[in-house]
Amino acid sequence: MVAAWSFLTVEEADQQFGGNLGYEDVLGERYLWNNTVPNYRAVQPGDLVVLRDKTWVLGLAWVDDIAQGPGKKVLRRCPQCTATSIKRRTTKTPTFKCSGCGAEFDTPVTNVLDVTVFEADYARTWRPLDPLVRVQQIQGLFLNRSGQQSIRPMDLEGIRAALTGSAGAGPLWWKEDGGLRPPIPGGHTLILHKARVGQQQFRQRMLERYGSRCAITGDQPEEVLEAAHLYRYATTPHHDPNGGLLLRRDLHALLDRGLLTIDTTTWTVQLAPRLRNPKYADFAPLHGQPLKLPTSKRPDSSYLDEHHKIATEAWAV
Incomplete structure (x- = not known):
C-alpha cells in the first residue's frame, strides 16, 4: 500500500543541536538517513515524500528506489556528561553548551558509529512548491505528534488536496506507474x-x-x-x-x-x-x-x- 512521509532536511548551520552530524542530502534529488532513526525501514519505493525544513514545505515527489549500504554516523558529545544534546552557539564562546549539565566547551567528544545508510532517489518526479507553504499550514496532516522525527508518516490524500496547486501536479502525476521491464539485472x-x-x-x-x-x-x-x-x-x-x-x-x-x-x-x-x-x-x-x-x-x-x-x-x- 502506498504511504506518504515527511522528510525533514536541515542545513547544519540551522541545526539547533550539534550532537548529530547528518548526510549530504541534495534537495530535489536524494534524501539520506540511517538505521538509528524512527521509521528507517518504513519508507518504500513508490511512496510519496514531502520535503520540508523547519519552516517551509519545499516540494514533493514519488520515491523511485531506495539504496542501502554500510556507513558511518558521527556523534558529538558533551565532554562532561557524554550527552548528545549539545547546542551550537553562533554569538557566544565557548561554541557549545550542553543542555543536560550546562557545561560550556569548544571541542565536543566525537564518536563514530557503524550504521546502515539508506538513500531515497526521488529526482524523476520532484515538484518544488511555488509558492512555498508553511509547515504550520499542514500540521494536521502528520499522523503522529513526534515533531523531532526526521521521517514522519503523513495523510496522503490530505497532501494531495493541500499541495497539488502549489506543486503544479495534475491527476496524472498522482497515478501509479506500471509496465513490463525486461532483462538487464537491476537492483x-x-x-x-x-x-x-x-x-x-x-x-x-x-x-x-x-x-x-x-x-x-x-x-x-x-x-x-x-x-x-x-x-x-x-x-x-x-x-x-x-x-x-x-x-x-x-x-x-x-x-x-x-x-x-x-x-x-x-x-x-x-x-x-x-x-x-x-x-x-x-x-x-x-x-x-x-x-x-x-x-x-x-x-x-x-x-x-x-x-x-x-x-x-x-x-x-
Missing part, C-alpha cells in the same frame, strides 16, 4: 552515493544502439551523454533497452523534471512554456524540433506517451 547498491546495478551496462547498450549521439542535439562527446530511463525505475528495478534514450546531461535533467518531453504523434521535442523564452538560447530553439533518430531506432512510444501526458498536464496547472 541497487550504496557507496555513500548510490549506484544502480546494471546502469553502466544499460548506458553501454544505449551507446551501441545510438552511437555517441544525443537523441535531441545529434553528435556529442560520449562523456556528456547519459542513458535516460523513460519509465520510473522503481520497486523491482530492471533496465528496458526499449525504454531509454541517450541525452546530453542538461537535457536529461529537463526530461526527468518534466520540463522537456517528446510528442510521439510528430516525434518532436516539446518544452515547457517557460523554457521557450528566447533568453534560454540553448534550449528555446529545440522546441518543435524532430528527434535525431532513425525511425527503426525509436524507443517504445508508450513510455514517452505517459511521460508526455504527465509533463504537459503539469504545465497547464
Whole structure:
C-alpha cells in the first residue's frame, strides 16, 4: 500500500543541536538517513515524500528506489556528561553548551558509529512548491505528534488536496506507474552515493544502439551523454533497452523534471512554456524540433506517451 512521509532536511548551520552530524542530502534529488532513526525501514519505493525544513514545505515527489549500504554516523558529545544534546552557539564562546549539565566547551567528544545508510532517489518526479507553504499550514496532516522525527508518516490524500496547486501536479502525476521491464539485472547498491546495478551496462547498450549521439542535439562527446530511463525505475528495478534514450546531461535533467518531453504523434521535442523564452538560447530553439533518430531506432512510444501526458498536464496547472 502506498504511504506518504515527511522528510525533514536541515542545513547544519540551522541545526539547533550539534550532537548529530547528518548526510549530504541534495534537495530535489536524494534524501539520506540511517538505521538509528524512527521509521528507517518504513519508507518504500513508490511512496510519496514531502520535503520540508523547519519552516517551509519545499516540494514533493514519488520515491523511485531506495539504496542501502554500510556507513558511518558521527556523534558529538558533551565532554562532561557524554550527552548528545549539545547546542551550537553562533554569538557566544565557548561554541557549545550542553543542555543536560550546562557545561560550556569548544571541542565536543566525537564518536563514530557503524550504521546502515539508506538513500531515497526521488529526482524523476520532484515538484518544488511555488509558492512555498508553511509547515504550520499542514500540521494536521502528520499522523503522529513526534515533531523531532526526521521521517514522519503523513495523510496522503490530505497532501494531495493541500499541495497539488502549489506543486503544479495534475491527476496524472498522482497515478501509479506500471509496465513490463525486461532483462538487464537491476537492483541497487550504496557507496555513500548510490549506484544502480546494471546502469553502466544499460548506458553501454544505449551507446551501441545510438552511437555517441544525443537523441535531441545529434553528435556529442560520449562523456556528456547519459542513458535516460523513460519509465520510473522503481520497486523491482530492471533496465528496458526499449525504454531509454541517450541525452546530453542538461537535457536529461529537463526530461526527468518534466520540463522537456517528446510528442510521439510528430516525434518532436516539446518544452515547457517557460523554457521557450528566447533568453534560454540553448534550449528555446529545440522546441518543435524532430528527434535525431532513425525511425527503426525509436524507443517504445508508450513510455514517452505517459511521460508526455504527465509533463504537459503539469504545465497547464
